[in-house]
Amino acid sequence: MTKEILEQLQAEYPHAVRLHESMQNHTSFRLGGPADALAIPHSLEELRGILAFCGRHELPIFVMGNGSNLLVRDGGIRAVVIKISGALSTIRLTEYGLEAEAGISLSAVAHAAVDAGLGGLEFAAGIPGTLGGGVMMNAGAYGGEMKDVVRHVIALDYDGQEHCFSNEDLQFGYRKCYLQGRDLIVAKVGLNLREQDPNVSRALIADYNQRRREKQPLHLPSAGSVFKRPPGHYAGQLIEEAGLKGKRIGGAEVSTMHAGFIVNVGNATARDVEDLIHYVQQEVFAKFSVHLEPEVRIVGEYYGPLFLD
Ligand SMILES: Cc1cc2nc3c(=O)[nH]c(=O)nc-3n(C[C@H](O)[C@H](O)[C@H](O)COP(=O)(O)OP(=O)(O)OC[C@H]3O[C@@H](n4cnc5c(N)ncnc54)[C@H](O)[C@@H]3O)c2cc1C
Known part of the structure; x- marks a missing residue:
């Protein structure tokens, strides 16, 4: 990827x-090293423009939401x-519930x-991701x-x-969705919701949030549960x-509060986290002959670019 092309991208979408x-x-x-370029489109039209630019110049693309399930x-x-x-x-509200941008x-x-x-969506109120990331990961709680x-x-598509x-098309499974690995960007999501007294919903959300605060190390940077739930175990x-x-x-550090979390206790590198993941595995x-599969998405390179021409 040349510096001039990236500068041109920035000049077009400052x-x-x-x-x-x-x-x-x-x-x-x-934590995590630099992206060659990071684009935060302000509209779907701008997203399309950025995609077209990347297509014209054959620039590779990586899509993210809030980065709450990523180890870069x-x-x-x-x-x-x-x-x-x-x-x-x-x-926007619809006859079936609502539709929102991702x-x-x-x-x-x-x-x-x-x-x-x-x-119907109370379970998701404490998950720190976007709607698009939630769909991609089939987030749950x-x-x-x-x-x-x-x-x-x-x-x-790109x-x-x-x-x-x-x-049905999305073929959801445990932290799985058909769209994973398919060069598709979740742009809008329609949600089927049901009528419910807001006080009931608010009480549910308050209860879930309280449980999170008691059990999860929310005061330290993390990506939530690092590993998927292995069948028959936690x-x-x-x-x-x-x-x-x-x-x-x-x-x-493997959190002292919740062993399923790895937390950044100060200046952790991604290498520290990845090494700890392997050590735990x-x-x-x-001890138990159980393989722990990471839930967190590990992306990017171990070393930075040698040069950018
Ligand atoms: C404190 C804490 C608690 C958590 N608790 C839970 C929990 O209870 N349940 C749970 O399931 N998860 C939990 N998580 C993990 C995380 O919040 C979820 O996986 C969430 O769905 C990720 O959303 P995101 O927008 O941050 O996605 P990202 O982390 O940015 O991306 C996740 C994946 O989705 C892809 N992606 C994201 N957005 C899009 C898009 N618009 N189009 C195409 N691909 C996209 C990315 O390429 C990546 O592969 C927790 C994380 C933290 C830090």
């Missing part, structure tokens, strides 16, 4: 594009990172639903998951063409029983 942007500022782990390696990302976040967050936070869309007297509420998704997927319980609570590598496998 409010949306930053060059060599540290991913520390865009991930909940608060220390060398950063050799691509144009397109961040679908708060700028793309319009919302950049809205799960918390904001859940509270907007409650204010409109709609229930407290017995609910996105699969239960998504009616349809409107996604853009040529800017729209594709509509029904709930990852956090296995890690705790393996005696790994508090285990540290560099600035990364090895120890748990040695």
Whole structure:
């Protein structure tokens, strides 16, 4: 990727594009090397324009939401990172519930639903991702998951063409969705919600948030649960029983509060976190013969670019 082309991208979209942007500022782990370019489109039209530019110049693309399930390696990302976040967050009520742009936070869309007297999304109010990221990961908590509420998704391919997927098309599974790995960008999501007394919804959200505060190390940077739940077990319980609570590598620590979380206790590198992930996997496998599969998405390069011509 040449410097001139990236500078041209920035010149065309000065409010949306930053060059060599540290991913520390865009991930909940608060670590990670620089993206060659980071674009935060303010509208779907601008997103289409940026996609067209990338297409014309054959620039690789990586799409993200809030970065709350990402471990970006220390060398950063050799691509144009397109961040679908708060700028793309319009919302409208519909006869089935609501439709919103993918950049809205799960918390904001859940509270907007409650204010409109709609229930069903309370489980998602404390998940710190975007609606688009929630769909991609089939995010879930407290017995609910996105699969239960998504009616349809409107996604853009990298040529800017729209594709509509029904709930069935999306083939949701545990932290899985058909769109993963397919060069598609979740742009809008329709949610099937039901009428519900806002006070009931608010009480549910307050209860879930209280439970999170009691059990999760929300005061430290993390990406939530690092590992998927292995069939028949709980990852956090296995890690705790393996005696790994508090285990540290560099600035990364298996949380003393919740062993399923790895937290950044100060200046952790992505390498520290990845090494700790591997260490935990090895120890748990040695003790219980259970393989822990990461839930967190590990992306990017170990080393930065040698040069940018
Ligand atoms: C404190 C804490 C608590 C958490 N609790 C939970 C929980 O209870 N349940 C749970 O399921 N998760 C939880 N998570 C993890 C995380 O919040 C979810 O996985 C969330 O859905 C990720 O959304 P995001 O917008 O941050 O996506 P990102 O982390 O930015 O991206 C996740 C994946 O989705 C892709 N992606 C994101 N947006 C788009 C888009 N618009 N189009 C195409 N691809 C996209 C990315 O390429 C990446 O592969 C927690 C995380 C933290 C830090």
